[in-house]
Amino acid sequence: MLELHIKNMVCNRCITAVRNELLASGLHPVVVEMGVVQLEEEELDEESRIKLGARLTDLGFELLDNNRTRMIGQIKTLVIEKVHHSDDLDDKVNWSKLISDQLFHDYNYLSTLFSSVEGITLEQYIIRQKIEKVKELLFYDEFNLSEIAVKLGYSSIAHLSAQFKKITGQTPSQFKKTRAIDMKRNSLDQI
Structure with a gap:
């Protein structure tokens, strides 16, 4: 299971928007909470991570890097x-x-x-x-x-x-x- 951290998730609408974006990107969210997402996927390749990051940025969120x-x-x-x-x-x-x-x-x-x-x-x-x-x-x-x-x-x-x-x-x-x-x-x- 892969865990991602997403900045600017501050309300239930944010959770819904992020969940919908993950599903639209072909990913399988198990848990979507304030700032944290757990996916069924074990990892994301760099290209998928960049695309997801860009789509989230368009919605006002930021996919945080590992650091x-x-x-x-x-x-x-x-x-x-x-x-x-x-x-x-x-x-x-x-x-x-x-x-x-x-x-x-x-x-x-x-x-x-x-x-x-x-x-x-x-x-x-x-x-x-x-x-x-x-x-x-x-x-x-x-x-x-x-x-x-x-x-x-x-x-x-x-x-x-x-x-x-x-x-x-x-x-x-x-x-x-x-x-x-x-x-x-x-x-x-x-x-």
């Missing part, structure tokens, strides 16, 4: 590693500096690229990853909310709770009460 696709993957990996696999997040984590230093590119460029492909801002992605980690920590009941706030670099329990409710629609306490009934956790690659 930019790889860069988005590196951003996601960096955020996931820092949020889910570090012992503690420093509450003073400067995400823009961390990401630009690790990827050797200007943060504004990386943030714009990420948003145009993923359909959410890089900041929103980081927040969503942190909330998934909060869900995990609440589910396993090893830490209280104060410890979780410190562990994930929140300035206060109130800040953590406000973000949690905004993303999940529940307070951390409500989530904790319902965890046995409905875990409501997402796989990291679906965030």
Whole structure:
């Protein structure tokens, strides 16, 4: 299965337009989501890739090259590693500096690229990853909310709770009460 990244896919009409273009080009899309397409095909020859790129450009989209696709993957990996696999997040984590230093590119460029492909801002992605980690920590009941706030670099329990409710629609306490009934956790690659 071949995965392509397409810039400027920001709404359901974009998804429909890209799906229709893929079908018109004789390709077999399996998944078409904001910024990402998975095809049954294993690969595209250079000529087909150029033609598809030109047709998408005519529609206002951009087929990203492998370097930019790889860069988005590196951003996601960096955020996931820092949020889910570090012992503690420093509450003073400067995400823009961390990401630009690790990827050797200007943060504004990386943030714009990420948003145009993923359909959410890089900041929103980081927040969503942190909330998934909060869900995990609440589910396993090893830490209280104060410890979780410190562990994930929140300035206060109130800040953590406000973000949690905004993303999940529940307070951390409500989530904790319902965890046995409905875990409501997402796989990291679906965030």
